Amino acid sequence: MSSTAITALHRGRAVDPGQVLSGPLCGVGLSWLEPGESILLEADEVEHTVFVTAGGGLATTEDTSEDTTGDAVEADEEVVEVPLAEGTALTLPLGGEVTIVAGDAGMEYFHAVLAVPRGGTR
Known part of the structure; x- marks a missing residue:
């Protein structure tokens, strides 16, 4: 018997793919931001990927550089x-931080969260 799962992603409903997958994907969901609404994503122990599916907005972050030793x-x-x-x-x-602010029409986005093994670095 297959462990395949089909899930309808509705806005605001997160899914734990760990119930079916054994890889690093630990959360997926389709979300909506109202015009001007914002979220803060921090990649302390996980990494994030966001795909804009409708509307738009702005991502803001502080610019960091690396010195010759590789330290930020x-x-x-x-x-x-x-x-x-x-x-x-x-x-x-890993280690990044970004604020996403929805534009005048709002913004719908698919968000995936990936686990990073302890001590994992890029």
């Missing part, structure tokens, strides 16, 4: 803004 160094805390439109994907690797 603040680059005068310059804020980087990236427009998000339908069909845009955003990935947030």
Whole structure:
């Protein structure tokens, strides 16, 4: 018997794929942000990927640079803004942080969360 699962993703409903998959994918969901609404994504022990399915918005983060030893160094805390439109994907690797703000029409997005093994680095 197959362990295949078919799940209808409705806005705001997160799914735990760990019930079927054995890989690092630990959460998926389809969400909606009202115009001007924001979320903060932090990649402390997990990584994130977001795919905009409708509407649009803006992703903001502080620019960081790496010195010659590979250590992150603040680059005068310059804020980087990236427009998000339908069909845009955003990935947030371990250690990153981003704020997503919905535009005037709101924003629907598919969000996947991936577990990172303890001590895992890129």
